[in-house]
Amino acid sequence: MQILRDIPLASYTTLKVGGPARYFVEAHSETEILEALAYAREHSLEVFVLGGGSNLVVSDAGWHGLVLKISILGIDTVPKDSRLLFTAGAGEDWDTLVARSVEHNCAGIECMSGIPGTVGGTPVQNVGAYGQEVAETITTVRVIDVTSGDTRELSNSECGFLYRTSIFNTSQKGRYIVTRVSYALLPGRAPRFEYADLKRYFASSSSSPTLSQVRNAVREIRASKAMLIAPNEENSRSAGSFFKNPIISPAEYDRIASLPQCVDQNPPRYPAPEGQVKISAGWLVEKAGFHKGFGNGRVGISSKHTLAIVNRGGATAAEIVEFKNRVQQGVFKVFGVQLHPEPVFVGF
Numbered sequence: 001m002q003i004l005r006d007i008p009l010a011s012y013t014t015l016k017v018g019g020p021a022r023y024f025v026e027a028h029s030e031t032e033i034l035e036a037l038a039y040a041r042e043h044s045l046e047v048f049v050l051g052g053g054s055n056l057v058v059s060d061a062g063w064h065g066l067v068l069k070i071s072i073l074g075i076d077t078v079p080k081d082s083r084l085l086f087t088a089g090a091g092e093d094w095d096t097l098v099a100r101s102v103e104h105n106c107a108g109i110e111c112m113s114g115i116p117g118t119v120g121g122t123p124v125q126n127v128g129a130y131g132q133e134v135a136e137t138i139t140t141v142r143v144i145d146v147t148s149g150d151t152r153e154l155s156n157s158e159c160g161f162l163y164r165t166s167i168f169n170t171s172q173k174g175r176y177i178v179t180r181v182s183y184a185l186l187p188g189r190a191p192r193f194e195y196a197d198l199k200r201y202f203a204s205s206s207s208s209p210t211l212s213q214v215r216n217a218v219r220e221i222r223a224s225k226a227m228l229i230a231p232n233e234e235n236s237r238s239a240g241s242f243f244k245n246p247i248i249s250p251a252e253y254d255r256i257a258s259l260p261q262c263v264d265q266n267p268p269r270y271p272a273p274e275g276q277v278k279i280s281a282g283w284l285v286e287k288a289g290f291h292k293g294f295g296n297g298r299v300g301i302s303s304k305h306t307l308a309i310v311n312r313g314g315a316t317a318a319e320i321v322e323f324k325n326r327v328q329q330g331v332f333k334v335f336g337v338q339l340h341p342e343p344v345f346v347g348f
């Protein structure tokens with residue numbers, strides 16, 4: 001295990017902002033994670049676990065403790081009942097795993113093609129896109145319990161998955177470090193393309209799309225919205241969708257729908273658990289006046305996606321936060337709805 005000092009974090013994130021980590025360790029195995037945790041304990045350092053940095057806003061001051069980058073690699077496949085179990089190291093690139101599953105002609109995660117970040121990041125916020133989320137296929141999450149140093153296999157139900165939520169980002173935040181994740185995928189099963197954008201994409205094709213055609217379509221649609229990381233695409237210098245879609249009561253929905261801003265169009269609504277309603281954060285942001293390309297400084301709304309706050313070059317974390325506050329306040333003023341950010345704020 002190598003302990004580095006004063007490592008700038010911006011380049012480890014997709015938003016490209018943030019100061020240095022006082023201590024930085026890249027762990028390639030569970031043993032190295034345990035060593036790093038022991039070092040942190042000995043030196044009273046607070047630990048932040050870093051994956052691919054695609055869901056982070058790191059403060060300009062950086063992280064005062066130890067950043068532990070998880071780089072455990074390896075993808076194994078084992079048949080299990082009628083499924084193929086893919087078990088991947090937490091440090092594997094997520095999209096590499098999706099590509100591998102499609103090569104094996106296995107359905108279950110194809111709609112999540114092109115989401116940046118690592119395998120270990122996926123259970124944390126129950127990553128999802130285009131009608132799929134990882135909660136549907138995860139069987140177990142192997143973790144190190146930071147409080148005891150023990151290794152455990154958590155079952156799907158123990159992870160408490162909900163929309164963009166799990167125990168890892170709520171009740172047990174900071175307790176577990178994910179080292180491996182197993183996904184049970186379906187060999188030979190047709191891809192899912194229920195999502196409107198995908199249906200539109202394949203509307204004119206006479207035959208049902210294959211898994212790899214769905215994967216390519218998702219990546220193409222994502223690229224058109226700069227939701228695929230591309231070095232020359234300024235709009236992809238983001239943390240993805242910056243706000244979660246609010247989940248509200250039907251009565252609250254009716255209140256919003258009766259506002260003057262909604263005379264021409266009711267806010268798009270989607271079913272949510274327990275009779276609640278999910279409304280589109282992007283729609284609220286847009287209707288509150290923050291259109292695509294909004295903002296004339298170093299921070300603004302992506303010109304290709306209303307929900308992405310973009311570092312147009314040289315922005316600071318403080319500028320990102322100031323802009324985020326402005327959007328939240330604007331939406332609250334118009335609709336009385338409090339938007340909650342999706343990214344994790346580090347070192348604030």
Ligand SMILES: Cc1cc2nc3c(=O)[nH]c(=O)nc-3n(C[C@H](O)[C@H](O)[C@H](O)COP(=O)(O)OP(=O)(O)OC[C@H]3O[C@@H](n4cnc5c(N)ncnc54)[C@H](O)[C@@H]3O)c2cc1C
Pocket residue numbers: 014048049050051052053054055056070090115116117118119120121122124125126127128129168176177178179226227228229236238239240241344
């Ligand atoms: C262009 C773009 C598009 C995106 N599109 C989507 C999308 O369609 N759907 C979606 O759900 N998300 C999307 N995201 C958000 C992001 O890609 C996901 O949340 C991703 O899973 C984060 O993984 P990461 O490895 O980058 O985690 P990081 O950003 O490094 O960390 C995020 C959180 O997870 C924790 N964490 C990371 N790894 C571990 C681990 N091994 N053990 C314990 N905790 C860990 C961190 O401590 C932190 O709290 C997008 C982001 C971008 C930039």
